[in-house]
Amino acid sequence: MSLSSHPPEAGGRRSVRVELGERSYEILIGAGLLQGTGAEMARRLPCARALVVADETVAPLHAPALLASLERAGISAALHQVPAGETTKRFSELERLVDRTIAERLERGDALVALGGGVVGDLTGFAAGVVRRGMHLVQVPTSLLAQVDSSVGGKTGINSPRGKNLIGVFHQPSLVVADTAVLETLSEREFRAGYAEVAKYGLIDRPDFFGWLEANWRAVFAGPGRAEAVAVSCQAKADVVAGDERETGARALLNLGHTFGHALESAAAYDPARLVHGEAVSIGMALAHRFSTRLGLCPASETERAVRHLQAVGLPTAIREIPGPAFLADELMNKIAQDKKVQRGSLTFILTRGIGQAFVARDVEPAAVAGFLAEEITAGPA
Amino acid sequence: MSLSSHPPEAGGRRSVRVELGERSYEILIGAGLLQGTGAEMARRLPCARALVVADETVAPLHAPALLASLERAGISAALHQVPAGETTKRFSELERLVDRTIAERLERGDALVALGGGVVGDLTGFAAGVVRRGMHLVQVPTSLLAQVDSSVGGKTGINSPRGKNLIGVFHQPSLVVADTAVLETLSEREFRAGYAEVAKYGLIDRPDFFGWLEANWRAVFAGPGRAEAVAVSCQAKADVVAGDERETGARALLNLGHTFGHALESAAAYDPARLVHGEAVSIGMALAHRFSTRLGLCPASETERAVRHLQAVGLPTAIREIPGPAFLADELMNKIAQDKKVQRGSLTFILTRGIGQAFVARDVEPAAVAGFLAEEITAGPA
Ligand SMILES: NC(=O)c1ccc[n+]([C@@H]2O[C@H](COP(=O)([O-])OP(=O)(O)OC[C@H]3O[C@@H](n4cnc5c(N)ncnc54)[C@H](O)[C@@H]3O)[C@@H](O)[C@H]2O)c1
Ligand SMILES: NC(=O)c1ccc[n+]([C@@H]2O[C@H](COP(=O)([O-])OP(=O)(O)OC[C@H]3O[C@@H](n4cnc5c(N)ncnc54)[C@H](O)[C@@H]3O)[C@@H](O)[C@H]2O)c1
Ligand SMILES: [Zn+2]
Ligand SMILES: [Zn+2]
Numbered sequence: 001m002s003l004s005s006h007p008p009e010a011g012g013r014r015s016v017r018v019e020l021g022e023r024s025y026e027i028l029i030g031a032g033l034l035q036g037t038g039a040e041m042a043r044r045l046p047c048a049r050a051l052v053v054a055d056e057t058v059a060p061l062h063a064p065a066l067l068a069s070l071e072r073a074g075i076s077a078a079l080h081q082v083p084a085g086e087t088t089k090r091f092s093e094l095e096r097l098v099d100r101t102i103a104e105r106l107e108r109g110d111a112l113v114a115l116g117g118g119v120v121g122d123l124t125g126f127a128a129g130v131v132r133r134g135m136h137l138v139q140v141p142t143s144l145l146a147q148v149d150s151s152v153g154g155k156t157g158i159n160s161p162r163g164k165n166l167i168g169v170f171h172q173p174s175l176v177v178a179d180t181a182v183l184e185t186l187s188e189r190e191f192r193a194g195y196a197e198v199a200k201y202g203l204i205d206r207p208d209f210f211g212w213l214e215a216n217w218r219a220v221f222a223g224p225g226r227a228e229a230v231a232v233s234c235q236a237k238a239d240v241v242a243g244d245e246r247e248t249g250a251r252a253l254l255n256l257g258h259t260f261g262h263a264l265e266s267a268a269a270y271d272p273a274r275l276v277h278g279e280a281v282s283i284g285m286a287l288a289h290r291f292s293t294r295l296g297l298c299p300a301s302e303t304e305r306a307v308r309h310l311q312a313v314g315l316p317t318a319i320r321e322i323p324g325p326a327f328l329a330d331e332l333m334n335k336i337a338q339d340k341k342v343q344r345g346s347l348t349f350i351l352t353r354g355i356g357q358a359f360v361a362r363d364v365e366p367a368a369v370a371g372f373l374a375e376e377i378t379a380g381p382a
Numbered sequence: 383m384s385l386s387s388h389p390p391e392a393g394g395r396r397s398v399r400v401e402l403g404e405r406s407y408e409i410l411i412g413a414g415l416l417q418g419t420g421a422e423m424a425r426r427l428p429c430a431r432a433l434v435v436a437d438e439t440v441a442p443l444h445a446p447a448l449l450a451s452l453e454r455a456g457i458s459a460a461l462h463q464v465p466a467g468e469t470t471k472r473f474s475e476l477e478r479l480v481d482r483t484i485a486e487r488l489e490r491g492d493a494l495v496a497l498g499g500g501v502v503g504d505l506t507g508f509a510a511g512v513v514r515r516g517m518h519l520v521q522v523p524t525s526l527l528a529q530v531d532s533s534v535g536g537k538t539g540i541n542s543p544r545g546k547n548l549i550g551v552f553h554q555p556s557l558v559v560a561d562t563a564v565l566e567t568l569s570e571r572e573f574r575a576g577y578a579e580v581a582k583y584g585l586i587d588r589p590d591f592f593g594w595l596e597a598n599w600r601a602v603f604a605g606p607g608r609a610e611a612v613a614v615s616c617q618a619k620a621d622v623v624a625g626d627e628r629e630t631g632a633r634a635l636l637n638l639g640h641t642f643g644h645a646l647e648s649a650a651a652y653d654p655a656r657l658v659h660g661e662a663v664s665i666g667m668a669l670a671h672r673f674s675t676r677l678g679l680c681p682a683s684e685t686e687r688a689v690r691h692l693q694a695v696g697l698p699t700a701i702r703e704i705p706g707p708a709f710l711a712d713e714l715m716n717k718i719a720q721d722k723k724v725q726r727g728s729l730t731f732i733l734t735r736g737i738g739q740a741f742v743a744r745d746v747e748p749a750a751v752a753g754f755l756a757e758e759i760t761a762g763p764a
Binding site (some may be wrong): 096098102 | 474477514515537543545548551552628746
């Protein structure tokens with residue numbers, strides 16, 4: 001069964017187009033595409049030079065193949081290495097990358113290439129957005145999360161000591177190359193965390209895709225089902241982005257599970273030993289479903305089905321599964337109130353009426369959320 | 383005689399609209415407008431809070447009146463002070479301002495207010511473009527240069543150690559308030575330097591305006607002619623910006639005098655004791671005219687007329703007028719080649735066929751420029 005509107009071309013390669021007028025671009029998906037990245041760039045961009053950005057984990061694994069591919073295509077390329085981890089999304093690393101880009105004499109037609117997970121993608125995208133007020137950006141996502149989420153849509157940025165992703169620009173890539181084979185070197189935990197975002201697209205508005213995932217998730221984890229899952233996810237994100245490039249409306253649905261999830265990540269001080277982003281999103285989606293059921297919006301059977309699938313792939317679905325000290329409902333409520341999506345005090349949540357039926361709920365009662373969280377923490381599933 | 387398409391309203395106030403679809407905005411021009419800034423913001427923006435940014439020179443002079451005006455309009459406001467001078471356009475000041483903006487809990491609907499010259503405007507605009515991926519920006523320009531040029535058009539940014547204005551974003555203001563009375567506290571040298579940009583609009587494509595300036599420049603310097611000169615200049619810039627928001631084409635004409643001017647500024651190490659930007663532009667415009675005449679493009683009488691007016695207001699028009707060590711033609715040529723407007727080795731210049739007849743010339747012979755500069759340095763007017 002093929003769910004993506006763009007079935008595989010010869011060689012199993014797929015392509016999804018993000019329609020944004022003159023800022024439209026292609027997402028290429030398939031195993032082994034890394035080696036062809038230079039040629040794909042040369043076909044599309046004036047690009048004579050490129051600066052490849054990768055973290056210290058990904059650089060030794062995949063940068064040599066990418067650099068060789070660029071050289072073969074006649075693009076002179078250098079490598080800029082950054083530390084691994086979320087703290088790389090900071091001003092000092094932005095400045096270092098911007099300086100390097102200018103020092104390499106990249107002109108406006110040249111490209112910054114983000115080879116890595118969402119951290120490298122967000123940092124590199126921001127730099128590409130501000131050097132000479134906008135240079136070409138090519139995303140070569142290497143984590144599942146980056147392939148299905150962060151590399152598509154043009155949101156870029158760094159963190160402030162006062163909150164995540166508070167500083168950045170919208171800057172669309174010129175091309176995204178998602179090589180599903182590079183995921184082989186990703187840890188199982190990171191792969192699984194990225195899968196939470198894949199499942200999210202099914203839960204938002206693609207019930208057929210969710211059913212396909214229930215039947216085929218083992219093939220997604222093992223390899224053969226990967227390109228299909230990535231392609232459908234990219235198509236889902238591309239559809240939302242095309243309708244709402246700058247997140248003023250429909251794009252909010254992509255935050256299913258994220259209001260709760262961000263509060264948990266923040267309360268856990270972004271300590272990856274306790275929780276990584278996809279795990280927080282998995283718990284957040286389970287909470288959004290249970291909260292919707294509690295409000296009488298979503299049948300209990302639908303919530304059970306959503307939670308059962310997340311558990312089947314090994315993702316956490318309850319606050320009490322997070323290792324370490326217990327959370328406080330008050331603390332989580334404070335985090336939720338600080339969330340940047342909060343407008344003038346009223347709470348906006350993504351709730352659901354069932355699998356594939358998420359919606360934006362405004363004016364959710366803070367007291368109802370607080371009561372629900374207190375119960376989850378003390379008596380919820382563990 | 384009134385040249386601006388928007389003659390004064392009651393109270394002598396004028397307004398120019400920058401047409402950019404949903405990013406359109408108003409430039410209000412007149413004496414005493416500072417006191418009404420809060421009310422004008424309250425009429426247009428959701429704005430509950432504002433952060434006013436000013437340098438240490440302008441803050442004591444004009445921030446109290448602006449802060450009072452915001453408070454009267456029910457906008458709670460704080461002041462962020464930065465050092466005066468070009469070096470404030472740097473990463474560390476950007477980070478400090480971004481942090482302050484987030485610390486003040488400004489939400490997306492709130493505004494950053496740039497009270498100052500082009501330095502404060504460029505830095506504040508950049509910060510407004512990146513906090514939460516875009517906040518409201520209100521420009522309250524206090525130098526003549528900022529009123530007629532930098533506050534309009536959405537170019538924002540900071541400098542790299544490797545070149546000026548290389549880092550930034552396009553971020554249009556929501557409102558520009560140009561109070562011509564605040565120019566009273568500006569030094570005569572800075573006022574005169576800003577006047578070079580006013581004359582530039584006449585020289586580019588407004589010969590009538592140039593004629594008006596020849597007749598009325600004393601009134602512009604003294605006060606009564608100021609609002610008219612600022613309004614026509616803003617209209618000229620607004621027209622160009624509306625046709626080419628992101629500087630891919632026609633906007634290049636605004637660089638009349640700037641290729642030579644930037645090279646001189648850079649060779650003088652941006653030392654304001656030797657040269658400030660408007661003075662460099664004045665010399666650059668004189669050079670562009672003389673070079674055009676030498677190439678047989680512009681009648682000598684037109685060049686003489688342009689130069690005569692710049693000299694009449696006290697602006698420099700020759701390289702040899704710059705105090706300090708002599709310049710080298712080779713050094714200037716290197717600076718010109720490094721200029722960010724250079725595309726793949728070919729030189730693009732703004733040349734002219736006469737007063738108000740500037741045009742973009744591509745593929746200018748580098749050897750012709752070098753020969754011309756060598757002559758200007760050794761034998762040109764002094
Ligand atoms: N811009 C957006 O729209 C958007 C959307 C979602 C998330 N994000 C951001 O993305 C970031 C999270 O992304 P992430 O989960 O990819 O984090 P990440 O970039 O830190 O990658 C996770 C870890 O996996 C390693 N890694 C990546 N690819 C690998 C590979 N092929 N082999 C071996 N190791 C590999 C990395 O070195 C890192 O240690 C967060 O900062 C989040 O805010 C952005
Ligand atoms: N964004 C654009 O489109 C654009 C266009 C042109 C220039 N610029 C930038 O603008 C900057 C130059 O602007 P500028 O000439 O206004 O420089 P500036 O901001 O440094 O101001 C010049 C000096 O005048 C002082 N000053 C300003 N207003 C005053 C007042 N009312 N009373 C007393 N003192 C006052 C300032 O403190 C400063 O010392 C440069 O950085 C240039 O790159 C930007
Ligand atoms: Zn996410
Ligand atoms: Zn200028």
